[in-house]
Amino acid sequence: MHSVVAFTDTYLPTVNGVTYTVQSWRERWLARGGRMDVVYPDADDYDPADGEYPIRSLPFPFYDGFRFGLPRVPRAVRDVDIVHAHTPFALGLGGLRLARREDLPFVVSYHTPSSEYASYLTSRERIESGIERLSESYERWFLGHAAAVVVPSEATRDDLQSRVGDDVSIRVVPNGVDIERFRPVDTDAFRERHDLTDAETLVGYTGRHGYEKCLSDIIDAADGLDATVVFGGDGPAREQLEARTRARGVDARFLGFLDREELPAFYSSLDAFLFPSPVETQGLVALEANACGTPVVGVDGGALSDTIEEGVTGYHYDLGDIDGFTAAIERTLSEVEALERRCLDRRESMSVEHAVDRLAEVYDAVRR
CATH class of the missing domain: 3.40.50.2000 (Glycogen Phosphorylase B;)
Incomplete structure (x- = not known):
């Protein structure tokens, strides 16, 4: 070696x-x-x-x-x-x-x-x-x-x-991805610790809250959906995101920085991971979510065009197309059980x- x-x-x-x-x-x-x-x-x-x-x-x-x-x-x-x-x-x-x-x-x-x-x-x-x-x-x-x-x-x-x-x-x-760490886990303790027990459908994102990641698109796309949006992580765009959430009246919860030990439970809690960032070189958090059995809805741009397998590990939408983002989330939620099985089938390759x-x-x- x-x-x-x-x-x-x-x-x-x-x-x-x-x-x-x-x-x-x-x-x-x-x-x-x-x-x-x-x-x-x-x-x-x-x-x-x-x-x-x-x-x-x-x-x-x-x-x-x-x-x-x-x-x-x-x-x-x-x-x-x-x-x-x-x-x-x-x-x-x-x-x-x-x-x-x-x-x-x-x-x-x-x-x-x-x-x-x-x-x-x-x-x-x-x-x-x-x-x-x-x-x-x-x-x-x-x-x-x-x-x-x-x-x-x-x-x-x-x-x-x-x-x-x-x-x-x-x-x-x-x-x-460390597939020994990132795998489906029980989420009851995580949901209780972060006051999420009242939410039936969860969609969300974790990672740096940077302006370049277009995270406000998540708020816009979730407006009108029967789902709770969960943000893990922190960064300079957080204040703007919280203000947009209040203005839109979207049910969104900001959990702040999460210890890495909590991430498998975070991903496992979600019905869909939302990833609007067009600047990723791979999008590691998308693969972590997939390893936990969670499909990803992401922008068809940058590395996410390849990282997300259309109809297999999630769905894409075009950058800036908020209606398309909403439709991709809805489609993912309607197929979540089948997408979960396909994500888990690909664990070894990632x-x-x-x-x-x-x-x-x-x-x-x-x-x-």
Whole structure:
């Protein structure tokens, strides 16, 4: 097994899709007898385990929970075969520096288009457009140094390839779901703890409440449905969502941040998971919901066009088509038992173990 060092700008105790992927891949890689060190921004409330190396960092004022680590390489990181960057930014540059210094294969995971962060830096359209162009140019430069770029879906591969050209080798490796954790579970305790026992039909979403995710479309689509909308998570758009809920008179409950241990019960409580975000590179929460037997209604855009199998694990609607969103929710609710069975039939194919098999193939290829 190869010895790998991963550089990431987000890691424990922060919980998000990138952290989950890095942690779950590392656990499986170690279990297979390999080595995967992690270099990440330090945090006061997390004690590193063996092979985890915190780098001095500063809070990033434009993005809550994100810390800006210095692009350094810890002295303890040595004798590695492959450098794997999960970010094009600060610590990703540290990984690139190590790879070039030691003449090592450099692999990059493409989790989020860097241009999407422009909206966190300014609200002025002209400045935002300028930042986006600079971000895309920088992204092409950074990815151009990679022996392989790893993306979580075919849709993301096709989009990225069209922007960076054929000289960049792009490989699809799904992030994968821990199917031992994410499975159908009893929901009585969860529903009672969050005052949901009075709701007969539940639809909802969990994750970051970002403006780019179009979550207000959920409120608009649910207006008039005989269902309760449940939001897990938090973020800058939450206040706007709550105000829209009051204005529409929609029965919506905001649960706030949920511990990861609660997520299987959250997904299992839902009759349909609603996902209007057009900016996902895979949409890991959609796969987590499916692994719990919950179908997904999502926008036909970005990676969700592939992540959701039409009529099998859920249904799509066109971006901005609120009536179409409502119709897709209604259809899903009318077929929920059949969709649930089809979701569960696909659990094995979405597992982390399957993802790490694909990751190992990428590592083997760049080491040849």
